[in-house]
Amino acid sequence: MKGFILSVRSEFYKSRKTLGFWCSIVLPLIIVALMFIGFITHSDKLGGMPGIMLWMSYVGPISLVMGNLLLPMYIIFVAYSVNAMEHKADTWKTLFTLPISKWSVYAAKYFYALFLVFFCLLLFYLFLLGSGNLLSMLKPELKFTDFHIEGFLAQVYFKLFLVSLGILSIQFLLSLIWGDFLKPMGIGFVCTIASLISVGVNWQYAYLVPYAHPALALHTVLHTQRPAPGQPPAQPHLTVDLFTHEVWVSLIVAAAFFILGFFIVQKKSVK
Amino acid sequence: MIRTDRLSFHFGDQQVVKSVSLEVPQGSIYGFLGPNGAGKTTTIKLLLNLLHAENGSIRIFDQDLQTNRIEILSQIGSLIEQPAIYGHLTGKENLCNRALLLQVPATRIDEMLELVRLKSASNKKASQYSLGMKQRLGIALALLSDPKLIILDEPTNGLDPNGIIEIRQLLIRLVKEQGKTVFVSSHLLAEIERMATHVGIINHGELVFQGTIEELSGLSKPLVQIELDNAVDAANLLNRSGYAVGEVRDNTIFLPFTSKEDTGKLNALLNQHNYLVYSIGKVQKDLENLFLDITQNT
Numbered sequence: 001m002k003g004f005i006l007s008v009r010s011e012f013y014k015s016r017k018t019l020g021f022w023c024s025i026v027l028p029l030i031i032v033a034l035m036f037i038g039f040i041t042h043s044d045k046l047g048g049m050p051g052i053m054l055w056m057s058y059v060g061p062i063s064l065v066m067g068n069l070l071l072p073m074y075i076i077f078v079a080y081s082v083n084a085m086e087h088k089a090d091t092w093k094t095l096f097t098l099p100i101s102k103w104s105v106y107a108a109k110y111f112y113a114l115f116l117v118f119f120c121l122l123l124f125y126l127f128l129l130g131s132g133n134l135l136s137m138l139k140p141e142l143k144f145t146d147f148h149i150e151g152f153l154a155q156v157y158f159k160l161f162l163v164s165l166g167i168l169s170i171q172f173l174l175s176l177i178w179g180d181f182l183k184p185m186g187i188g189f190v191c192t193i194a195s196l197i198s199v200g201v202n203w204q205y206a207y208l209v210p211y212a213h214p215a216l217a218l219h220t221v222l223h224t225q226r227p228a229p230g231q232p233p234a235q236p237h238l239t240v241d242l243f244t245h246e247v248w249v250s251l252i253v254a255a256a257f258f259i260l261g262f263f264i265v266q267k268k269s270v271k
Numbered sequence: 272m273i274r275t276d277r278l279s280f281h282f283g284d285q286q287v288v289k290s291v292s293l294e295v296p297q298g299s300i301y302g303f304l305g306p307n308g309a310g311k312t313t314t315i316k317l318l319l320n321l322l323h324a325e326n327g328s329i330r331i332f333d334q335d336l337q338t339n340r341i342e343i344l345s346q347i348g349s350l351i352e353q354p355a356i357y358g359h360l361t362g363k364e365n366l367c368n369r370a371l372l373l374q375v376p377a378t379r380i381d382e383m384l385e386l387v388r389l390k391s392a393s394n395k396k397a398s399q400y401s402l403g404m405k406q407r408l409g410i411a412l413a414l415l416s417d418p419k420l421i422i423l424d425e426p427t428n429g430l431d432p433n434g435i436i437e438i439r440q441l442l443i444r445l446v447k448e449q450g451k452t453v454f455v456s457s458h459l460l461a462e463i464e465r466m467a468t469h470v471g472i473i474n475h476g477e478l479v480f481q482g483t484i485e486e487l488s489g490l491s492k493p494l495v496q497i498e499l500d501n502a503v504d505a506a507n508l509l510n511r512s513g514y515a516v517g518e519v520r521d522n523t524i525f526l527p528f529t530s531k532e533d534t535g536k537l538n539a540l541l542n543q544h545n546y547l548v549y550s551i552g553k554v555q556k557d558l559e560n561l562f563l564d565i566t567q568n569t
Contacts, residue, residue, distance in 0.1 A: 006372050006374070007372070009371055010368055010371050010372050013368050014357060014360065014368055017359055017360065018359060085357065089355055089356060089357045089358060090352075090353065091355040093316075093321055093351055093352075093355060094351075094355040096319075096320070096321055097319045097320070097321065097344060097347070097349050097351070098344065098372055098373065099341045099344040099345035100372065
């Protein structure tokens with residue numbers, strides 16, 4: 001356990017000056033900032049919208065872009081970045097001659113990549129909430145405060161995190177085996193596009209393809225509670241079905257590829 | 272300190288290490304010599320558990336490497352091939368990262384920077400270091416945890432003559448003053464003979480010599496070296512007179528040394544035939560030639 005903690009700290013120390021780390025902060029910051037600017041400059045047109053609709057217009061486009069393309073590509077890049085540091089500096093041989101178990105070195109690296117994905121999604125969540133509330137303060141006609149989206153949005157982003165794990169494990173393994181950028185990136189990109197098509201055509205087995213999971217997760221997220229027949233329309237209520245098929249598949253794929261990666265590392269000879 | 276028993280390894284069809292049995296005594300500087308591609312780095316990788324031997328066993332600190340990997344590695348500092356350095360970090364940050372992993376106090380980092388003369392460049396990105404500076408940083412990383420055993424693969428690659436002398440003196444000092452054991456590989460005998468107490472010579476994956484540096488010198492057979500005005504004619508004369516002439520070079524002839532009396536007779540013979548002998552005497556074959564003989568004959 002000590003070796004694992006030391007390795008995680010070392011991963012942070014090594015990566016804090018790399019693009020992979022800063023991407024996790026800059027990506028949510030830029031995207032949310034763009035949305036924020038869009039809303040603040042068009043506040044007069046958006047002013048009449050009820051809180052729930054306003055929030056959906058604010059977080060919806062970002063989340064859809066995230067699920068469809070941005071998140072898979074970001075995961076592919078993070079998995080590459082964490083491993084590329086060692087490939088580029090030829091430091092696998094050094095890591096494996098340290099008095100730390102190979103399991104700790106591998107698990108710490110994986111955990112760190114996982115943390116970066118979590119951190120990025122957490123920042124998206126916090127920036128979206130923070131900027132939405134800030135918009136209400138700056139432009140009182142934008143009634144973001146009329147509706148509390150915190151719980152719903154937390155569940156959406158947590159679900160996105162869970163469905164990221166399958167892609168992360170696969171990409172982590174590919175980036176562990178190959179030192180060059182093109183192979184893991186190319187495979188990841190092709191798989192993402194193919195998966196988007198499978199989701200687009202409503203292929204019934206798309207949930208089995210990890211790269212399709214973020215898009216599928218968002219498709220199945222929204223359930224607005226309908227009023228009972230004869231009853232007056234109730235306050236719209238958003239719920240997230242957290243553990244859907246694609247979440248379970250993602251978790252199973254993540255566990256399987258993580259274990260497979262460990263066996264590869266155990267057998268890995270540093271030639 | 273290190274004992275391997277009939278260690279073997281192959282890449283694909285190529286047998287890279289063939290039944291190598293090393294004996295590295297504690298407190299020695301063991302020079303591991305061999306031409307490029309002889310199997311030095313592969314053997315070192317086997318010693319560090321980076322490669323897994325197909326046959327044979329490795330014992331370090333009297334413990335089996337396979338079953339005591341972490342305990343053994345905690346007492347080894349190593350530098351393999353080109354130093355593995357994170358280019359996006361500064362020299363000092365590279366040491367800080369390693370110190371974090373090995374739980375070495377921060378004061379040791381400055382000591383190491385001082386030791387390898389990188390103090391002034393410690394805040395420069397390692398990607399901007401020259402090859403020699405990278406090599407020195409690699410040595411600092413290997414010594415950071417104050418290991419009992421230091422394994423260095425061609426540590427003076429890319430260093431200037433001053434750097435080579437410094438590293439050599441440093442290694443000698445570490446062994447003499449702190450009782451460390453150093454296992455150092457090189458393809459240059461001249462570099463090894465100035466510091467090693469023990470030598471192992473590997474060629475085509477086979478250990479062709481192992482012993483002390485004195486034992487290696489002892490293999491060298493003495494020769495008579497004659498410097499004179501017409502070496503080729505004189506060599507023909509000596510051949511006709513029944514002497515086994517060895518090498519003839521410019522104005523110099525080499526023959527196997529037998530006795531002082533025979534050397535005197537040789538001199539007399541040449542004088543009788545009016546050859547002007549500038550000098551005549553007994554010489555040992557230098558280690559460089561001996562090394563070439565050993566590696567070329569295997």
